[in-house]
Amino acid sequence: MSEADVDLTDEACGLEDRLLAVESELQEVDAQIEALLARQQQLQKEREQLQYLCSANERAPRADWTGKFDWHEALNDVLRKQYGSTASFRPMQREVINATLQGRDVLCLMPSGGGKSLCYQMPALVREGITLVISPLLSLIQDQVDRLQNAGVSALAITSLTPKEAVNDMYKQIESDPALKLLYATPERIVSAKRFMGKLEKLYKSGRLARIAIDEAHCCSQWGNDFRPDYRKLAVLKQQFPTVPLIALTATATEDVCQDLKDILQIEGCERFRSSVNRPNLFYEVRTKPGTAAELSAAIAACIADEKGASGIVYCLTRKETEQVASDLQEAGISAGTYHADMLSELRMEVHKSWTAGRLQVIVATVAFGMGIDKPDVRFVIHHSMSKSIENYYQESGRAGRDGQPARCVMYFRFSDVLRQASVVSLEPGWQPRLMKMACYAAALSSCRRSFISRHFAEAPAACSGHCDCCCRAEGSAGSRNITTAAQDMAGTLDAFPSSDKRATLNQLIDRWRSAKGVGSSGKAMSRDECEHVISKLYYDGLLSLEMGYTAYATNAYIKLSPKGRHLLQGSKLQVQLEVLRRDQEDLAAPSKRRKKMLAADAT
Numbered sequence: 145m146s147e148a149d150v151d152l153t154d155e156a157c158g159l160e161d162r163l164l165a166v167e168s169e170l171q172e173v174d175a176q177i178e179a180l181l182a183r184q185q186q187l188q189k190e191r192e193q194l195q196y197l198c199s200a201n202e203r204a205p206r207a208d209w210t211g212k213f214d215w216h217e218a219l220n221d222v223l224r225k226q227y228g229s230t231a232s233f234r235p236m237q238r239e240v241i242n243a244t245l246q247g248r249d250v251l252c253l254m255p256s257g258g259g260k261s262l263c264y265q266m267p268a269l270v271r272e273g274i275t276l277v278i279s280p281l282l283s284l285i286q287d288q289v290d291r292l293q294n295a296g297v298s299a300l301a302i303t304s305l306t307p308k309e310a311v312n313d314m315y316k317q318i319e320s321d322p323a324l325k326l327l328y329a330t331p332e333r334i335v336s337a338k339r340f341m342g343k344l345e346k347l348y349k350s351g352r353l354a355r356i357a358i359d360e361a362h363c364c365s366q367w368g369n370d371f372r373p374d375y376r377k378l379a380v381l382k383q384q385f386p387t388v389p390l391i392a393l394t395a396t397a398t399e400d401v402c403q404d405l406k407d408i409l410q411i412e413g414c415e416r417f418r419s420s421v422n423r424p425n426l427f428y429e430v431r432t433k434p435g436t437a438a439e440l441s442a443a444i445a446a447c448i449a450d451e452k453g454a455s456g457i458v459y460c461l462t463r464k465e466t467e468q469v470a471s472d473l474q475e476a477g478i479s480a481g482t483y484h485a486d487m488l489s490e491l492r493m494e495v496h497k498s499w500t501a502g503r504l505q506v507i508v509a510t511v512a513f514g515m516g517i518d519k520p521d522v523r524f525v526i527h528h529s530m531s532k533s534i535e536n537y538y539q540e541s542g543r544a545g546r547d548g549q550p551a552r553c554v555m556y557f558r559f560s561d562v563l564r565q566a567s568v569v570s571l572e573p574g575w576q577p578r579l580m581k582m583a584c585y586a587a588a589l590s591s592c593r594r595s596f597i598s599r600h601f602a603e604a605p606a607a608c609s610g611h612c613d614c615c616c617r618a619e620g621s622a623g624s625r626n627i628t629t630a631a632q633d634m635a636g637t638l639d640a641f642p643s644s645d646k647r648a649t650l651n652q653l654i655d656r657w658r659s660a661k662g663v664g665s666s667g668k669a670m671s672r673d674e675c676e677h678v679i680s681k682l683y684y685d686g687l688l689s690l691e692m693g694y695t696a697y698a699t700n701a702y703i704k705l706s707p708k709g710r711h712l713l714q715g716s717k718l719q720v721q722l723e724v725l726r727r728d729q730e731d732l733a734a735p736s737k738r739r740k741k742m743l744a745a746d747a748t
């Protein structure tokens with residue numbers, strides 16, 4: 145190889161090295177450009193959001209929502225057209241509609257049957273553009289769309305049940321039909337169907353996305369009942385469509401849930417409307433659950449017989465129970481059908497339809513029979529077992545009396561149900577305090593149930609006027625009994641349990657307490673039911689707590705002394721009073737030897 149050849153090869157190598165270096169630098173620059181473009185997009189969105197927040201007050205100033213706005217007469221016209229010439233708005237409806245039409249974000253809390261749907265349907269009718277409605281249930285969506293279409297309103301639903309060809313036609317209609325008013329979808333579609341989001345983007349850019357309504361908004365919060373993970377992702381709506389007014393609606397939300405859903409939906413500065421959770425037409429009642437399943441079914445059948453053929457729901461904890469109770473009711477001559485998640489969906493729909501049409505008097509269901517029940521004349525809701533929280537109970541029992549006429553909400557309760565429910569919900573975050581609160585509601589003998597519910601939702605106690613069993617009891621019919629000695633004996637028995645973690649199931653604890661191995665004499669002097677009463681009282685007072693144990697076959701709820709409960713072991717001055725009805729006190733005062741002994745022990 146000549147010297148010239150070597151030079152040329154060196155030069156070529158140098159050029160290749162430079163080329164590689166340039167290419168690598170270019171790659172870096174491309175990556176940086178990509179990152180910068182992404183950041184630019186992010187900042188533009190953020191700017192848009194901030195501008196929106198800054199200008200929100202200018203564009204959509206706060207006002208006295210009870211006042212008269214430009215759309216006042218248009219709303220009256222639509223209302224009369226829909227509900228007749230004498231129709232009027234229900235409490236809070238007009239105010240909510242005014243705020244959303246003004247362009248504010250709105251959080252609307254209205255009890256079941258209060259008329260939430262109207263709060264987003266009516267604005268859609270008096271304004272141009274399309275209202276996007278997010279709703280969690282296909283049946284609920286279909287029901288609403290059918291009703292709107294029957295009333296001559298142009299409405300569409302795009303769901304997993306919509307055939308592909310129909311979806312294409314619907315997309316065309318969304319783009320081209322100026323008469324389309326309401327577009328329904330499930331949260332799943334927003335979160336996972338890119339094409340659908342693309343269409344919404346187009347609508348937004350052309351100024352035709354008028355409003356977004358999130359129905360059953362409590363599903364956003366994991367602290368609420370019916371948490372749906374996809375609802376959490378609905379944050380994307382405010383991010384993508386910052387200038388579109390959003391209205392979130394729910395019947396049940398505590399303060400924590402409200403804050404959570406405002407954060408998730410990014411509607412911090414929203415207008416909030418809350419009509420009272422009180423349902424004056426509902427009579428609340430808790431009855432002691434009989435010891436056997438057959439006795440309970442008989443009690444429920446008798447309760448239903450009082451209703452003289454009126455429509456109702458019986459809620460059970462398990463699918464098996466729904467079948468057994470429905471069959472017991474049928475045997476008692478009541479027309480009852482079963483509804484639970486294990487049934488074929490066609491069969492479920494058939495049962496639901498028969499019940500709605502009045503061909504079936506009673507539906508015996510698990511909580512799978514839930515949102516979307518739009519039967520106005522449900523005269524009773526009976527709980528075969530307690531609900532898992534007050535929110536759930538309020539919603540489940542609230543399916544009674546949506547027509548405003550008197551209806552009954554009866555719950556059968558005994559403490560062992562707390563433990564059964566615990567084993568069902570123990571994997572849900574924050575289940576313990578919610579279950580405890582539900583149990584305290586059920587265990588009360590003298591404090592008003594309606595007020596309990598009001599306070600739970602941070603409202604002033606509502607006037608009950610004798611519309612719950614506690615308020616119906618004659619004054620002074622409930623008293624209290626000192627059960628300190630029994631409580632100490634029970635705590636001692638639990639603490640002496642052979643297991644290293646000093647815990648026991650309810651049956652194990654009662655068996656031992658009443659046996660020769662039990663500490664003190666009180667357990668031996670009491671019936672199983674009386675022992676259960678004492679244990680339940682200590683649980684309501686926070687002296688006992690629940691701990692779950694998981695095996696391959698079952699989840700067991702164990703009872704344990706809480707740190708506060710350990711004071712019972714240390715001879716502290718802690719006194720425990722059990723609320724009893726006078727009748728029970730009389731029973732307890734009966735001249736039985738064992739009771740005398742126990743009362744004497746408690747008196748010391």
Ligand SMILES: Nc1ncnc2c1ncn2[C@@H]1O[C@H](COP(=O)(O)OP(=O)(O)OP(=O)(O)O)[C@@H](O)[C@H]1O
Pocket residue numbers: 227231232233234237254255256257258259260261262395516518
């Ligand atoms: N102002 C009104 N006048 C007459 N009927 C009304 C009015 N507002 C709503 N309604 C009717 O009341 C019923 C209940 O309304 P809607 O279904 O909107 O209740 P909701 O608050 O959504 O209840 P839920 O939380 O149980 O779904 C519906 O049949 C509805 O048409």
